[in-house]
Amino acid sequence: xxxxxxxxxxxxxxxxxxxxxxxxxxxxxxxxxxxxxxxxxxxxxxxxxxxxxxxxxxxxxxxxxxxxxxxxxxxxxxxxxxxxxxxxxxxxxxxxxxxxxxxxxxxxxxxxxxxxxxxxxxxxxxxxxxxxxxxxxxxxxxxxxxxxxxxxxxxxxxxxx
Numbered sequence: 001x002x003x004x005x006x007x008x009x010x011x012x013x014x015x016x017x018x019x020x021x022x023x024x025x026x027x028x029x030x031x032x033x034x035x036x037x038x039x040x041x042x043x044x045x046x047x048x049x050x051x052x053x054x055x056x057x058x059x060x061x062x063x064x065x066x067x068x069x070x071x072x073x074x075x076x077x078x079x080x081x082x083x084x085x086x087x088x089x090x091x092x093x094x095x096x097x098x099x100x101x102x103x104x105x106x107x108x109x110x111x112x113x114x115x116x117x118x119x120x121x122x123x124x125x126x127x128x129x130x131x132x133x134x135x136x137x138x139x140x141x142x143x144x145x146x147x148x149x150x151x152x153x154x155x156x157x158x159x160x161x
Contacts, residue, residue, distance in 0.1 A: 020127060021051045024061055035065040040135070044081075045069060047134045053127040055087040060159055062132040067155035070138045077143040077151050078136040087130025 027034035027050060038046045047069060049062035070078040143151045 021053050021057060024064070035061070037065065037069055043075075043138050045136050045138070047136060048131055050129070050131045052129050055085050055130045055132065058087065058130050059085060059132040062134050063150070063155055064159040066134050066136050067150065067152045067159070070136070070152045071156070073138055075138040075140050075152070077141075077149055078138045079144065079146060079149040080134050081137055081148070082133075082135035083148075084133040085130075086132075087128065 022033040025034050027036050031050075033051050034049070036048045036050070040046055045066070047062055047066045049058055049065060051058040051061065066078055066080070070076075143149050
């Protein structure tokens with residue numbers, strides 16, 4: 001490899017690593033990372049967590065915020081009634097190699113040629129924005145036996161809250 005190509009690859013890799021999931025907390029500016037919440041009814045809320053990278057960790061932070069909000073309202077459990085995930089599974093970015101093979105032939109002036117080519121490319125994209133929005137119903141007492149109902153204390157224990 002030529003030195004300029006190596007330098008360009010190192011620069012691209014270092015820039016790709018600049019964007020990462022910010023520490024947990026509220027969103028402090030429009031388009032930034034963090035949680036935003038909105039009361040819909042007395043016992044219903046919408047919680048959104050905006051971040052970058054893979055959707056899984058961002059979804060966990062949305063669940064954590066839903067649990068904290070539920071606890072702050074004096075409730076014991078919440079049920080996710082709607083869930084929206086905006087982000088591709090490969091949103092974490094990074095170096096992803098790709099290989100392509102092509103064949104062709106043609107005439108150029110008085111010359112003809114044919115051959116096979118092999119190309120190797122690198123996708124140097126950094127982490128991409130992703131978000132999870134949860135609409136939750138909160139409640140007191142024993143947690144209902146439903147798939148999307150969560151015990152607040154168990155969620156906080158599991159997700160480090």
